[in-house]
Amino acid sequence: xxxxxxxxxxxxxxxxxxxxxxxxxxxxxxxxxxxxxxxxxxxxxxxxxxxxxxxxxxxxxxxxxxxxxxxxxxxxxxxxxxxxxxxxxxxxxxxxxxxxxxxxxxxxxxxxxxxxxxxxxxxxxxxxxxxxxxxxxxxxxxxx
Amino acid sequence: xxxxxxxxxxxxxxxxxxxxxxxxxxxxxxxxxxxxxxxxxxxxxxxxxxxxxxxxxxxxxxxxxxxxxxxxxxxxxxxxxxxxxxxxxxxxxxxxxxxxxxxxxxxxxxxxxxxxxxxxxxxxxxxxxxxxxxxxxxxxxxxx
Numbered sequence: 001x002x003x004x005x006x007x008x009x010x011x012x013x014x015x016x017x018x019x020x021x022x023x024x025x026x027x028x029x030x031x032x033x034x035x036x037x038x039x040x041x042x043x044x045x046x047x048x049x050x051x052x053x054x055x056x057x058x059x060x061x062x063x064x065x066x067x068x069x070x071x072x073x074x075x076x077x078x079x080x081x082x083x084x085x086x087x088x089x090x091x092x093x094x095x096x097x098x099x100x101x102x103x104x105x106x107x108x109x110x111x112x113x114x115x116x117x118x119x120x121x122x123x124x125x126x127x128x129x130x131x132x133x134x135x136x137x138x139x140x141x142x143x144x
Numbered sequence: 145x146x147x148x149x150x151x152x153x154x155x156x157x158x159x160x161x162x163x164x165x166x167x168x169x170x171x172x173x174x175x176x177x178x179x180x181x182x183x184x185x186x187x188x189x190x191x192x193x194x195x196x197x198x199x200x201x202x203x204x205x206x207x208x209x210x211x212x213x214x215x216x217x218x219x220x221x222x223x224x225x226x227x228x229x230x231x232x233x234x235x236x237x238x239x240x241x242x243x244x245x246x247x248x249x250x251x252x253x254x255x256x257x258x259x260x261x262x263x264x265x266x267x268x269x270x271x272x273x274x275x276x277x278x279x280x281x282x283x284x285x286x287x288x
Binding site: 059067 | 189192196199206220221223225226228229230248253254
């Protein structure tokens, strides 16, 4: 799909890739720096269009990212979403949410209610990125 | 959790329930009538806190609902989300989206861009509700 941005590019800071999926950190949501995407490599629009084994493999990657976000960042909540209205190429948003973030407790797509200083959170992300990459590599190894 | 609305009540129009999960249609989002929720019966906040087998069982129910929404309503897209910032009791939103709906292509939590007449869509939902209930009952039968 030559006009699909997730076919043409990684879609963020690439942290892990195998033959099936990749993990990126989203760099264009400054209010929500701890925003990751698990992206299916091939172009499929809807989750239910995957075979069951691939749904399982994809969601285990999503759960792994969520688990590490919870462990390393102690967010108030992790949000998961597969929307794809603008880019109908299957990708899962995995977003660490904090009680003082711009929209909490509303979804990140709602109107901002406040501003916060994300300096400390941003500083923690490169180490988390490395952990996430290593953990997904381990998960991929198990599934071979 | 006596103060949790999803422990105290069904959380919508109940279409299916077994020992593990239930499916409801959400009745308080008039702009988005084809809005369903797959809800874990017990109180767990985060997807990754479930055992892997339960994650699989939950997501197969979500995929089943999505598949039927695609087949029966021909939406532009189905949106899936597990947020839980307000009610941290694991539940999956499964929402049929249409090109002329209030926010499309933005998420349903964004500011409305237009109004539409949902009369015909609403009229189709009782038949879909029955299909969804029957399909989830079949899925539950397979997993026994």
